[in-house]
Amino acid sequence: MSGFGIDGRPAAKQSSDNPERIAMIVRGLSKLHRWVCDIIRQSPGHTAMELAKLHSPDDSRKIGRRLAELEALGVVKRGRKRTCSITDREADVWEIV
Numbered sequence: 001m002s003g004f005g006i007d008g009r010p011a012a013k014q015s016s017d018n019p020e021r022i023a024m025i026v027r028g029l030s031k032l033h034r035w036v037c038d039i040i041r042q043s044p045g046h047t048a049m050e051l052a053k054l055h056s057p058d059d060s061r062k063i064g065r066r067l068a069e070l071e072a073l074g075v076v077k078r079g080r081k082r083t084c085s086i087t088d089r090e091a092d093v094w095e096i097v
Contacts, residue, residue, distance in 0.1 A: 029075070039051055045079070047094070051063050077094075077095055
């Protein structure tokens, strides 16, 4: 990633809690990215593997890949860690910023 955000400003100077910036980013996302944001809203407090099992059982990586991209854009963030019901390991839950 280049160091510049979607609005052209240096990424370090962008505030992740700026609702206008987040709205602009979400409008510019692909349909798949928006879908992942929607499932995080529908299924709050879930790990990546739990989200995949609920919403994309045929391709567990589909959601995980988008989470990393959305995190880099500042649209989602890692929440608290807890034991994942799928892997039985400690994992982050995902939240919309």
